[in-house]
Amino acid sequence: MSRLDSHLQAALARIDKAGQRRTLRATALAPRGRVIRDGRELVDFSSNDYLGLARHPLLTERAREWTARDGTGSGASRLVTGTSAAHLALEARIAAFKGTEAALLFASGWQANAAVIPALLAATPGVAVFTDRLIHASMHAGVAMAGVRQHRFRHNDLDHLETLLASKGADAPARLILTESVFSMDGDRADLPRLTAIAEAHDAALFVDEAHATGVLGPQGRGLSAEMPGRIDLVMGTFSKALGGFGAYVAGSRVLIDYLVNTASGFIFTTAPPPAVLGAIDAALDLVPGMDAERAHLAALGDRLREGLDALGLDHGHSSTQIVPAVIGAEEDAMALSAKLEAAGFLASAIRPPTVPPGTSRLRLALRASHSAADIDALLAAIGDAL
Ligand SMILES: *Cc1c(COP(=O)(O)O)cnc(C)c1O
Numbered sequence: 001m002s003r004l005d006s007h008l009q010a011a012l013a014r015i016d017k018a019g020q021r022r023t024l025r026a027t028a029l030a031p032r033g034r035v036i037r038d039g040r041e042l043v044d045f046s047s048n049d050y051l052g053l054a055r056h057p058l059l060t061e062r063a064r065e066w067t068a069r070d071g072t073g074s075g076a077s078r079l080v081t082g083t084s085a086a087h088l089a090l091e092a093r094i095a096a097f098k099g100t101e102a103a104l105l106f107a108s109g110w111q112a113n114a115a116v117i118p119a120l121l122a123a124t125p126g127v128a129v130f131t132d133r134l135i136h137a138s139m140h141a142g143v144a145m146a147g148v149r150q151h152r153f154r155h156n157d158l159d160h161l162e163t164l165l166a167s168k169g170a171d172a173p174a175r176l177i178l179t180e181s182v183f184s185m186d187g188d189r190a191d192l193p194r195l196t197a198i199a200e201a202h203d204a205a206l207f208v209d210e211a212h213a214t215g216v217l218g219p220q221g222r223g224l225s226a227e228m229p230g231r232i233d234l235v236m237g238t239f240s241k242a243l244g245g246f247g248a249y250v251a252g253s254r255v256l257i258d259y260l261v262n263t264a265s266g267f268i269f270t271t272a273p274p275p276a277v278l279g280a281i282d283a284a285l286d287l288v289p290g291m292d293a294e295r296a297h298l299a300a301l302g303d304r305l306r307e308g309l310d311a312l313g314l315d316h317g318h319s320s321t322q323i324v325p326a327v328i329g330a331e332e333d334a335m336a337l338s339a340k341l342e343a344a345g346f347l348a349s350a351i352r353p354p355t356v357p358p359g360t361s362r363l364r365l366a367l368r369a370s371h372s373a374a375d376i377d378a379l380l381a382a383i384g385d386a387l
Contacts, residue, residue, distance in 0.1 A: 019331065019332070020352070020353075020354075025037060025038075026038075029044070029049060030044075031370065032370050032371075032372075033368040033370040033375055035047065037347065041345075042342065042347040043345060043347065043371075043375050043379065044347045044368065045347060045348045045363075045365045045366055045367070045379065046348060046349040046364070047366060047368065048212070048241035048366055049241070049242075049244055049368060050216050050242040050322050050366070050369060051216070051221075051242045051287075051288070051294050051368075051369050052369050053215075053242070053243060053244025053245070053284050053287065055244075056244060056283070056287070058283045059244055059245060059279075059283040062282060062283040063245075063275075063280045063283075064276075064279075065279060066086065066275040066279030067274075067275050070084065070086065070275035071275060072274060072276065073271070073274055074271055074274045075271075075272075076271065076272065077268065077269060077270060077271055077272060083272060084278075086282075087272060087273070087278065090105065090282055091103045091105060091249075093282070093285055094249045094251060095251055097222055097285060097288075098222060098223065098226060098237075098251040099225075099229040099230075100235070100251040100252050101252070101254045102251070102252065102253065102254045102256070102257035103250065103251040103257065104249065104251075104260055104261065104267065105247055105248070105272075105273055105278075106236075106248040106266070106267060107247060107248070107271075108238070108240065108247065108248055109138060109209075109236065109238035109240065109248040110137075110138040111270070112138075112238075112249070112250055112266070113139045113141070113142045113209065113236065114138055114141045114142045114145060114266055115260075115266025115267050116142065116207075116234070116236065116250055116260060116264055116267075117143055117145070117146060118142055118143075118145045118146040118265070119259070119260055119265070120176060120205075120234075121143070121146040121148050121176070122146065123259070124173050124174040125173070126172055126173045126174075127173065127175065128151065128168055128169045128174070128175050128176070129148050129149075129150045129151065129175075129176050129178065130150070130161060130168075130169065130175065130177045130204070131143065131150045131151070131152050131177075131178045132152070132153060132155055132156065132178070132180070133153065133155050134155045134180075134183050135178055135180060136180065136184060136209060143178070150178075151164045151168045155183075155186075156318070158191060158194055158195065158198060161177070161195075161198060162198055162202075165202040165204065166202075169202060169204065174204075174205070175202060175203065175205065176204065176205045176206075176207060177195065177198075177199055177205070177206050177207065178209075179206075179207070179208055180208065180210070180211070180212070181209070181210045181212075181217070181225060182210070182211075182213040182216075182217065182321050183323075184211065184212055184323065185355065185362075185364055186317050187317070187319035187321045187322070187323030188317060188319055188321070189213075189224065189320060189321065190224075192225065192227070192228060192231075193228065195208075196228060199233075200231075205234070206231075206232050206234070207232075207233065207234045207235075208225055208234070208235050208236075210223040210225060210235055210236065211237055211238045211241060212321070212323060213237070214239075214241070214243065215242025215284075216242045216295060216321070216322055217295075220289035220290075220292070221288045221291060221292075221295060223235065233253075234251075234252040234256060235251045236248060237249055239284065242288070243281065243284040244280065244284055246277050246280070247273050247277050247281060291369075294369035295369075298322045298367055298368075299322075300373075302321060304373060304377075305324050305367070305376050305380070306324060308376065308377070308380035309324070311380075312383060312387065314327065314328075314383070323364065323366055324365045324366075324367070325351075325362040325363070325364055326348075326362055327360055327361075327362045328350075329359055329360070329361060330359070331350075331352045331361045334350040334352060335350045335352070335361075337350070337383070337387070338363060340382075340386040341363075341382055341383065344385070345382075346379050348364075348365055348379070349363070349364060350362070350363060351363075351364045
């Protein structure tokens with residue numbers, strides 16, 4: 001074994017010892033809210049393909065057409081020769097969809113957060129950063145890359161945020177608040193009307209990650225930020241979840257986007273998204289505004305699932321969306337329940353530390369518009385049997 005591998009082997013052994021070793025398993029999305037894994041069809045409660053667009057014929061067809069027309073690669077990074085007319089047209093479409101002056105494409109949501117946050121923080125040395133404790137790993141990575149210490153407020157506790165802004169932010173040259181509109185592991189929402197008011201009162205900029213709201217919530221699925229045009233400085237979201245494709249966007253003012261084009265390393269030094277990716281996004285944007293029926297169905301399924309979990313005595317926190325946690329507590333118990341459900345034909349992944357805080361291991365149940373009410377009832381019955 002090489003010297004590197006023996007170091008890595010020792011590190012993996014520590015992960016094993018903590019019972020936290022993870023492995024990759026081949027899985028394929030299938031119709032009717034199913035996936036195929038190990039040759040078995042399972043009812044899927046673990047994917048983020050909320051609207052069923054990842055296999056929609058309009059998306060696959062347009063990805064194919066744009067590939068036939070423009071090829072498989074974009075050729076270079078955006079500032080060199082990688083910007084095509086299609087990139088610029090799509091960015092204008094995204095800005096219109098989000099109700100902002102401008103928008104910028106990124107290779108992925110992780111990359112957008114890890115690129116944009118350090119770029120923003122570099123603009124004003126000494127800026128104070130306030131983060132909800134449960135923000136996504138990619139936002140933490142962005143703050144860490146900037147080498148800035150974050151002031152973390154308790155999850156969705158805006159009184160705590162206000163206290164921190166007053167005590168830690170008052171003397172700073174600028175303030176930035178980072179949060180999500182729908183939290184990825186809890187399925188609850190941030191109170192954006194109050195957050196925008198707090199940001200304005202404390203002269204702070206507000207950055208909202210709409211990874212799980214884009215396509216699903218807000219007017220025509222345009223995200224919760226679309227309910228308050230012009231009040232949020234910077235919105236990001238991904239095309240890889242409800243929009244069924246890949247890549248991400250940042251939307252905001254023209255000045256913000258011009259600044260990012262000039263400073264965001266993860267935008268400048270990476271190859272432009274290729275035609276297939278752009279085509280799928282373009283087709284998704286054709287469909288999403290008209291999918292109110294799917295959104296209403298997702299909301300009804302969420303209510304049905306939460307009522308059923310109540311009847312089983314399981315905590316679902318403050319979920320009010322298509323993401324419903326069933327909080328189990330101990331890591332082993334959550335893992336055991338997930339394994340029993342898989343044996344019974346349901347894919348309901350257990351989420352455990354470090355992704356969620358210790359003692360809150362859970363099933364993260366993600367709904368798909370192609371689920372039926374009977375799928376929810378069958379899942380609840382299986383959870384009841386397993387418990
Ligand atoms: C999934 C996710 C991301 C990352 O987006 P990708 O496009 O998958 O890289 C960022 N933020 C949140 C809240 C997410 O859930």
